Amino acid sequence: MGHARGDVDRLREKEARLFSSSSRLCYKSRMDTRKIAAIGAALEADFPDCTVEDMDDFDRDGRRFNLIRHTHIVHRVTFVSEFIDDWTTEQILAKLNALPCELPNGLHVGELRLADALRMAGTELLTVHNPGRLGPSFTSSPTTRERL
16 A cells, blocks of 8 residues: 555656646746737847747746748847736837847946847847846856856
8 A cells, every 4th residue: 555655646746746837838828928029020120131930938937039031040039027027018118229238248238229239149049137137048057157
């Protein structure tokens, strides 16, 4: 009987992990699609020669936008979910024109338009954090640099 109870406990732990993962996925899918569409439209206006593709960025808990020219990704940016959730569409669009920016080498360059920062970064992934700060993308791995 002890063996069967151990199996049940392992199944419960597995279910708890799966539920936790699925809850995270559900949270991501609740981001306001109108805000996401507005960001995509703003990127399309700034980069008329690119196709804008958006998708969930599960590693950074946000929404990733890839700007594609022909068949190549030329610029990438992720907006963390808190940024999208905490600001109205109008505030988000205003912030895209003046984001406090830090370049991947740690140099703070003041406020930049998102489009200008993307052009400077090339294909390197940038992340827009709350409260509307733009910086290089960092993972949560302890071996990487600290998140902005």
